[in-house]
Amino acid sequence: SQTIHQWPATLVQPVGSPLSLECTVEGTSNPNLYWYRQAAGRGLQLLFYSVGIGQISSEVPQNLSASRPQDRQFILSSKKLLLSDSGFYLCAWSVRGGVGDTEAFFGQGTRLTVV
């Protein structure tokens, strides 16, 4: 069965510090990968999505970047965190290609607080 791992679960970082959140998927190959952010009491905002190694699409211009060094690994980074980067970050994957259900499977999320 497929599983998605996301870590760390919680993180408190000072303003101006770097960030690296990692997500890995097991049990599937060539997945689409996504990073979402959820602000307190709000919906999920798509930040990045990737259809393959090294292929990253950015949805929202911001202080963050993403990389996909391996097929089932997706990393969210920042060189200098801002207070506005605080939120709940979620990694997700879906089956790539073909016609069918596009169910997205989410990780457990990372609660980031920038202080």
Next chain:
Amino acid sequence: QQQVKQSPQSLIVQKGGISIINCAYENTAFDYFPWYQQFPGKGPALLIAIRPDVSEKKEGRFTISFNKSAKQFSLHIMDSQPGDSATYFCAASRDTGRRALTFGSGTRLQVQP
């Protein structure tokens, strides 16, 4: 336009009652409409989903009603239980090309015993 509008923002229902959450979309290219359930501190999990070729889909106590001409869809939770208390998100996506989900803003449901 990629926006999906969801209402209400919050909902309080008595145990055994019917919970109804509504969503509207603008992009006619959307052809997959899932609902996600999220408990505090956890990632969203798929609850039920529908495609435009049917007007209703039922799974247990959960039903999606879909109105293609109005570009609206809704979630009905029958016989609501305290364990259903969670935040519910509607979403939409395309089956081809860009598959990323566009989410509504969420509805916080509280079922009172």
